[in-house]
Amino acid sequence: xxxxxxxxxxLARKDLLLEIRSRDTLPAMLLFVVSALTVxxxxxxxxxxxxxETGLLWIAIVFTALLGLARAFAAEREQGVxxxxxxxxxxxxxxxxxxxxxxxxxxxxxxxxxxxxxxxFFHPLSWELVAAVALANLGIAAIGTLLAAxxxxxxxxxxxxxxxxxxxxxxxxxxxVGASVASNPGxxxxxxxxxxxxxxxxxxxxxxxxxxx
Amino acid sequence: MVGFALAFYWAPEDADQxxxxxxxxxxxxxxxTAYACFGWGAWKALRLLWIGERRYDLESYxxxxxxxxxxxxxxxxxxxxxxxxxxxxxxWGERQLVLFLILFLFYSSYFMLRFSTEPGxxxxxxxxxxxxxxxxxxxxxxxxxxxxxxxxxxTIFTHEGxxxxxxxxxxxxxxxxxxxxxxxxxxxxxxxxxxxxxxxxELKELLA
Numbered sequence: 001x002x003x004x005x006x007x008x009x010x011l012a013r014k015d016l017l018l019e020i021r022s023r024d025t026l027p028a029m030l031l032f033v034v035s036a037l038t039v040x041x042x043x044x045x046x047x048x049x050x051x052x053e054t055g056l057l058w059i060a061i062v063f064t065a066l067l068g069l070a071r072a073f074a075a076e077r078e079q080g081v082x083x084x085x086x087x088x089x090x091x092x093x094x095x096x097x098x099x100x101x102x103x104x105x106x107x108x109x110x111x112x113x114x115x116x117x118x119x120x121f122f123h124p125l126s127w128e129l130v131a132a133v134a135l136a137n138l139g140i141a142a143i144g145t146l147l148a149a150x151x152x153x154x155x156x157x158x159x160x161x162x163x164x165x166x167x168x169x170x171x172x173x174x175x176x177v178g179a180s181v182a183s184n185p186g187x188x189x190x191x192x193x194x195x196x197x198x199x200x201x202x203x204x205x206x207x208x209x210x211x212x213x
Numbered sequence: 214m215v216g217f218a219l220a221f222y223w224a225p226e227d228a229d230q231x232x233x234x235x236x237x238x239x240x241x242x243x244x245x246t247a248y249a250c251f252g253w254g255a256w257k258a259l260r261l262l263w264i265g266e267r268r269y270d271l272e273s274y275x276x277x278x279x280x281x282x283x284x285x286x287x288x289x290x291x292x293x294x295x296x297x298x299x300x301x302x303x304x305w306g307e308r309q310l311v312l313f314l315i316l317f318l319f320y321s322s323y324f325m326l327r328f329s330t331e332p333g334x335x336x337x338x339x340x341x342x343x344x345x346x347x348x349x350x351x352x353x354x355x356x357x358x359x360x361x362x363x364x365x366x367x368t369i370f371t372h373e374g375x376x377x378x379x380x381x382x383x384x385x386x387x388x389x390x391x392x393x394x395x396x397x398x399x400x401x402x403x404x405x406x407x408x409x410x411x412x413x414x415e416l417k418e419l420l421a
Binding site for chain 1: 316
């Protein structure tokens, strides 16, 4: 098990190190989320409710995640790393876990900019919103990584990922928006946790079939 | 197979007599049949991943194909029912319809995934994993739409006839059985067609 954890840590470290050196994805995500929030300000007429603003924040988060996920396997594909990783003497689900950790870190960093920017542009944040975003990150990263690997195997890579991803994250958006605006955020947060657990287990178990040739 | 189809065409006529809300006998069996197709497709997908026999790929694909057709029919009949009952073609308060819209989008993406991946073991496994995701998404979305329905959309429509008296239940079961038989028959026809297609393609490749 400790060997498994070491594999996961090494893979996650590789992704983060690669990003620190090349700065391909994260600056794009940061810029995108701030631009999106700016566009949303003009998309909402004066006097729109705080609920509508919160809903748009969730859209910004989902699409920012999509932007990062589209690049998730780009480096591997260009350099042919995936074949090496699959042949490496480690559990294949470790590849998924390492990549998911990397994606989650990117998402958290993007939100560290997005949430204060949202509070500045629109209205102050509630703790429920922050908790919901944190929970949603896990589910988005888990599912997104697996779907990105799937889409990477197809001809229409960048085109396919949003199509596969959006129907699956509708429950995340429902849970996230519900937790941010409803009077009983607890049940929505619990739902998000359940979603994370169910899909994380499913992705973890099925990644091996997606990645092997 | 003809017998199945006859049973289906005959059964609704029998059931329709003297009942209002006739579309109930069409809409709900279609919806349940769509679930059954998705479930069957996911089961075949699981078998594919577990055993690795290639024939399960076509079976899973065909079942999901049927499921999407029945899912679309559910949306259409549900929409007609909504128009008759509430005067609108679409209502976000109707959870079942919202759920079917999500599932319809999801399984339409299944076709996109299939058609944009090169045929081969990788496509079979990717499709199978996606089909498994679908069957997990059904209860998760159901739960999501349910909790969202209670809080984001406080008006919830209740159907009359949710508690079915005995004879309605019997007619409903006949309809359901008919619809399932129809789906089964269509599944077998489509499957044999797809198998012939696949073997024909293999022969062509051998000749070329």
